[in-house]
Amino acid sequence: MKFRVLTALLLAVFSLESAASGQETRDLVGFGALTFADNCKKCHQIDGYGEEALYPSLRDPALLANKKLLIETLLHGRSAPRRNGGEEDLMPALEFLTDREISAIIAFISNTWGDEVLLVSEEEIKAAR
Ligand code: HEC
Secondary structure, eight states: OHHHHOOOOHHHHHHHHHSSOHHHHHHHHHHHHHHHHTTTTHHHHHTTOOOOOBBOOOOOOGGGOOOHHHHHHHHHHSOOOOSSOOTTSSSOOOTSOOOOHHHHHHHHHHHHHSSOOOOHHHHHHHHHH
């Protein structure tokens, strides 16, 4: 538990130092860091590199600029492996996350590992459900 809180804090601090500007965006990115730690870290790892041959790295600026692919992947998961990942351990559908949580995760990962922060409105996510 302690470790979890610490890593979440580290993530939040890390993201504050990178590209996001504006208080609202910083808040969203910070919330995204916590949400990432809770829902994504176990597969993609805290540093986003994932695990070779199992979970793909998220540290890919082209991927992190692809709004449609990110929304689709998070909401619906993958039914067949497109990258690495075995049949039994595919990217799960995470439709139980709220629109704000998904928006925050996308802001966090793009801000931290992409070229620039990708802001997706909650309405855009709702429409893709
Ligand atoms: C149970 C493990 C698991 C969890 C939890 C998980 N993922 Fe994944 N994710 C995968 C696997 C496996 C793939 C590769 C699927 C494939 O082969 O196309 C993947 C693919 C992706 C991709 C697409 C990569 C690409 O280049 O196509 C993105 C983006 C992604 N995950 C983001 C996330 C985020 C953000 C979260 C948390 C909200 C998350 N994942 C949670 C296992 C997981």
